[in-house]
Amino acid sequence: MIKVLIVEDDPMVAQFNQKYIEEIEGFTVVAVAHSGHEALVKVNEYQVDLVLLDIFMPGQNGLKVLQEIRTKQEEIDVIFITAASDAQTIQQALRYGAIDYLIKPFTFERFYQALSAYKQTFRTLKQQPQLNQQELDGLLSNKKIKEAPVEPLPKGLTTGTLEVIVEAIEHLKDHPFSTDDVAEKTGISRVSIRKYLKFLTDIGLLGERMTYGTIGRPVYAYLYNEQNRHLLHHYLVDFEK
Secondary structure (H helix, E strand, C coil): CEEEEEECCCHHHHHHHHHHHHCCCCEEEEEEECCHHHHHHHHHHCCCCEEEECCCCCCCCHHHHHHHHHHCCCCCEEEEEECCCCHHHHHHHHHCCCCEEEECCCCHHHHHHHHHHHHHHHHHHHHCCCCCHHHHHHHHHHCCCCCCCCCCCCCCCCHHHHHHHHHHHHHHCCCCECHHHHHHHHCCCHHHHHHHHHHHHHCCCEEEEEEECCCCCEEEEEEECHHHHHHHHHCCCCCCC
């Protein structure tokens, strides 16, 4: 398994990144740090192969953390995940040896592509003591990001949020559930959830029926059509089969 350290000062963003990683085969999160100083401490505490590193953090920023890792000659790779998009910062990150650079907000597809390319390179270099030019060229070309074979979601929907909502639905699938049930599990607003439930109903993953609450107000209940689960593969790159 590729051992990952997440360095992100926002606990919610760190949690989402951890969820994404754990959905991709071959990776495990060994620790999460919320500052540059904490990241350097945990690099010494844990065996780490890959650091997902933000730049804007309290105290020591991500570039300083990467410099420190390189100074100590740690055998660790770094992918930046950050809102910093100015050319000078990106150039510095690449010069210090970052293997990839994701600008927030990023899509799950882009995140998946970055980790998949890294996994292939990591495994090849671990397993083969020598490479010929053709094998090396294959690894280098693998870093070029290609379009994911997915269909675009309707305007206003994102794959990251869809992943979270589908996961909540999977926990509710044994009984009819409401918008409020999904909101309670995800912490996402009911207004947003309704858009995603409508989309999932339109593609046939959910069935919908109207019931009446205690005060006579109509309430929509949703039923999970598990036999149509495969439909999500058109929209989510790494949705399990």
